[in-house]
Amino acid sequence: MLLTVPLAGELSFYPFNETFRVSFGVPAFFFFLLLLQKTPAIFSGILTGTMVVVFRILIDFFMQDNFSWISAFHAHYPSFFFYFTYSVLFYFAKINRFQNRSLIIGFIGLIIEILSDSVELIFQYIVLETTITFGSLNEMIVIAFGHSFIVLSFFNMMKLYEAQSRERQIRKQNEHMLMLISNLYEETIHLKKTLKNAENITKESYDLYRELKALEKREKQPLVLTQQYSQKALRIAGEMHEVKKDNQRIFAGLSKLISNESFKDYMNAVELFHLIIRINEKYALSLGKDIQFEYSLEGNNDSHYHVYTVLSLLNNLVANAVEAIKEKGIISLNLCELYDNLEFKVADNGPGIPPKYQNVIFKPGFTSKYDQFGTPSTGIGLSYVKEVVKELGGDILFENSFNGAVFSIKLPIQKLIQKG
Secondary structure (H helix, E strand, C coil): CCCHHHHHHCCEECCCCCCCCEECHHHHHHHHHHHCCCCCHHHHHHHHHHHHHHHHHHHHHHHCCCCCHHHHHHHHCHHHHHHHHHHHHHHHHCHHHHCCCHHHHHHHHHHHHHHHHHHHHHHHHHHHCCCCCHHHHHHHHHHHHHHHHHHHHHHHHHHHHHHHHHHHHHHHHHHHHHHHHHHHHHHHHHHHHHHHHHHHHHHHHHHHHHHHHHHHHHCCCCCHHHHHHHHHHHHHHHHHHHHHHHHHHHHHHHHHHHCCCCHHHEEEHHHHHHHHHHHHHHHHHHCCCEEEEEEEEEECCCCEEEHHHHHHHHHHHHHHHHHHCCCEEEEEEEEEEECCEEEEEEEECCCCCCHHHCCCCCCCCCCCCECCCCCECCCCHHHHHHHHHHHCCCEEEEEEECCEEEEEEEEEHHHCECCC
16 A cells, blocks of 8 residues: 555646646555555555655655755645545544445545545645635546546455355355265265164074074073073174164264255255266366266256255266266266156266176176276275165166266156255
8 A cells, every 4th residue: 555555646637736636546545445444544544645745755856956855845745634634534434334335435435535635725725825716626526536436446346356256165165065965975875774784683693692592491401602602692782782873873963964954955957967067077187187068957857956865876977987088078967857757867978888897887896996006996886876776766777878888867756856
């Protein structure tokens, strides 16, 4: 501010007389007062007014042959009172209260500049005995209006840029949260499966214990080994029961987090596809691949779908397609909603899946992907997708097309749309 305002002040003209200048220093000063909210306005006015006077005196010193310090000071020091008055009025008007009301800021800025110009003219009249007409006052009001318009234009542009930056940041955070909850959703499916396994193991262990106890009763002299086995079976059943209880507590917490149905948990197809595409565009770039994404909608697409379910299903398939494409390719997403059913399709123009793998791609643990160190992936992505689709009462199909692979997921629409 202390550098910009004096420099901008030199871009000036003299509409009334040879001493009263109209410059771009005024809108620059107004803009900085709006921008520097934490700096006391009066302190800024004193420093800026002093810098302006000193700067103009120094310019006269270097530009004039018959320079006089006293004459230069008398010619320029009224400008100090303009900036001082401007800052005092700005402080007492508390303009920063109206950060989101541009017209009020512009109107107050107009009044402040007119009053500050009047104070400067009064000091010029006292010191230099200059005169001013009513016509000149009208011009002064027009110029003040122009200054306010310039400042509001730049200020609103800055506010718009800040709002857009905030919106981008919030969108990134929301996408991150959606993916995080989507991943948690996947974990709950695995945890639910683990709960079933723990329950089955507990039941089988307890059944084994009862059979061993029955065997003890049938024998006249029960073997010590039989007694040991029965106790082990009972202990295993007890431990598995504790594991089941712990898993149930974790599952209850995750389910409460995920199944709290609100409007934010549901999106229309276009929003969902945009989200999936943005996420996987970043993934493709991180792998150094040039992949184009496209999507299409068929049938009635006014419904809102459960975000985490759709994300957890489609993101697995799209990520697999990204990994399958060598360097450059196209991935297509399609949704067809018809009556009580809907079908998602994910197609790519990669190399497809070799025939020898087609019968095992949905089996847990199967993978044909290895990282640069030769470490295989977990092989649970497609098996997870199939498990969820099966729980939702749907079906997943795969086929190799002439230019890549196509995965189709068919589901009852009532399992995904927002209730009510």
